[in-house]
Amino acid sequence: MPLRILLVDDERELAGAVQTVLQRQGHVVDHCADGLAGWTLLSGELARYELAIVDWMLPGLSGPELCRRARSAGLALPLLLLTARAGTADRVEGLDAGADDYLSKPFAMEELLARVRALQRRQPSYREPELEVGPYRFDPQSGQLQVSTSAGVVTIPLAGKEQQLMAYFLAHPERIIPGSELRSQLWDLHQDPVSNVVAAQVRLLRRRLAVHGLACLIETVPSRGYRFSSMVLGAS
Amino acid sequence: MPLRILLVDDERELAGAVQTVLQRQGHVVDHCADGLAGWTLLSGELARYELAIVDWMLPGLSGPELCRRARSAGLALPLLLLTARAGTADRVEGLDAGADDYLSKPFAMEELLARVRALQRRQPSYREPELEVGPYRFDPQSGQLQVSTSAGVVTIPLAGKEQQLMAYFLAHPERIIPGSELRSQLWDLHQDPVSNVVAAQVRLLRRRLAVHGLACLIETVPSRGYRFSSMVLGAS
DNA sequence: CAGCCGATTTCACCTGTTTTTCATCGCCCC
DNA sequence: GGGGCGATGAAAAACAGGTGAAATCGGCTG
Numbered sequence: 001m002p003l004r005i006l007l008v009d010d011e012r013e014l015a016g017a018v019q020t021v022l023q024r025q026g027h028v029v030d031h032c033a034d035g036l037a038g039w040t041l042l043s044g045e046l047a048r049y050e051l052a053i054v055d056w057m058l059p060g061l062s063g064p065e066l067c068r069r070a071r072s073a074g075l076a077l078p079l080l081l082l083t084a085r086a087g088t089a090d091r092v093e094g095l096d097a098g099a100d101d102y103l104s105k106p107f108a109m110e111e112l113l114a115r116v117r118a119l120q121r122r123q124p125s126y127r128e129p130e131l132e133v134g135p136y137r138f139d140p141q142s143g144q145l146q147v148s149t150s151a152g153v154v155t156i157p158l159a160g161k162e163q164q165l166m167a168y169f170l171a172h173p174e175r176i177i178p179g180s181e182l183r184s185q186l187w188d189l190h191q192d193p194v195s196n197v198v199a200a201q202v203r204l205l206r207r208r209l210a211v212h213g214l215a216c217l218i219e220t221v222p223s224r225g226y227r228f229s230s231m232v233l234g235a236s
Numbered sequence: 237m238p239l240r241i242l243l244v245d246d247e248r249e250l251a252g253a254v255q256t257v258l259q260r261q262g263h264v265v266d267h268c269a270d271g272l273a274g275w276t277l278l279s280g281e282l283a284r285y286e287l288a289i290v291d292w293m294l295p296g297l298s299g300p301e302l303c304r305r306a307r308s309a310g311l312a313l314p315l316l317l318l319t320a321r322a323g324t325a326d327r328v329e330g331l332d333a334g335a336d337d338y339l340s341k342p343f344a345m346e347e348l349l350a351r352v353r354a355l356q357r358r359q360p361s362y363r364e365p366e367l368e369v370g371p372y373r374f375d376p377q378s379g380q381l382q383v384s385t386s387a388g389v390v391t392i393p394l395a396g397k398e399q400q401l402m403a404y405f406l407a408h409p410e411r412i413i414p415g416s417e418l419r420s421q422l423w424d425l426h427q428d429p430v431s432n433v434v435a436a437q438v439r440l441l442r443r444r445l446a447v448h449g450l451a452c453l454i455e456t457v458p459s460r461g462y463r464f465s466s467m468v469l470g471a472s
Numbered sequence: 473c474a475g476c477c478g479a480t481t482t483c484a485c486c487t488g489t490t491t492t493t494c495a496t497c498g499c500c501c502c
Numbered sequence: 503g504g505g506g507c508g509a510t511g512a513a514a515a516a517c518a519g520g521t522g523a524a525a526t527c528g529g530c531t532g
Binding site for chain 2: 489490491492493494499500
């Protein structure tokens, strides 16, 4: 449900507002003001973006040009163009460049959100993720984790970041996930590089589960990362 | 995977942060604050740098000037310019001087890392190294060494420096590698010249392999260096 | 608008691991 | 036997990651 979004727009104020609104929806948003920088981020392996919102007019590399590059590089993510122009010709040019949708400024934030939702649903790659592993089932809708134990089903409500973290673990069961990957997928880039948010959040999630009588689903593999294993099932 | 990097920047604080972050990624980083000193290091044979990160404004020799010199000296390594300026004209000047990429301050550390990775991949000389020699296969991704023995495949997780060392040996099998070469490629210059880090680390690597039942892959050729030979295969 | 509350991040401290240093040892050669 | 090298084990230093408490943030309520 939450998306990893790249926002490329050089209008400070608007960009800030958009970023805030999207973050409030639970998305993780990186922002940059320059077309070339945007291209680097989009094509780099730093984060796998699931949506890009790109202004038409940009320093470095124009919006449509950025879309074209993305498409010719084989990136399949949804692209949403923002623009001050309203003409049909522009719209056509934008869509030709590979954009999936087109929003003319000024726009209501609600409309942006609606289009983001629409794009998310429309994408062929889109699938409501099946977040069910062994006895664990996470419903992103309600943000609740359900676990079947011998004593019945336990339902645990999770906080925002806990949800994202849990979802990520459930999407990659049994895999050793480096902390750096969690950080790049679940937190935005303007992070103090020496902070231990990831460790802290993992601890909170562990504690949350522990409080409800579940032990140690998430193990630490020293200097390698974390692993979510559905095998280990402790019940109180 | 790990790079030998030269960082030329006179802003103490920023440079320190950048160096730390890069080192944490496993790179070997030398830092100097002066353009001329940077040029000496880059053109000298003390170390073969695989990437240089250069500030625009420097005492001694400006960033673009340093790039120009490097290019006209035939150095092919990727050059990344850092600058406080954001204008397109500057960008053009930087790229004209021979830089491969351009990052305006302030930047997120993660973005720097992304660009470093991008440059690393983009270089024509870049090849995902095939670290497989005889029965030994090292995967830099997971940092694990896999060895096929008569008793099956043994998987050995290696610590940071052990990985770098192993990778170096696997990249130069059968060759006699002088200790001094290992030191200059795998350790930065601010080393106590009378330390025996190399010998110590070689010993740790040997021991790690021994613990897992493998004997003496790395032989010492007295007063010449070390040789990794895939021939010798001991199994417990 | 103040104060509260839960969520999140930061901080200082702690722990176990990795890396470096140090002192010493053994080997080969003269 | 002594000098040059590299090996060795122990100890020290540096480091990554875990932890609880405290600070911060943002929304919500009275």
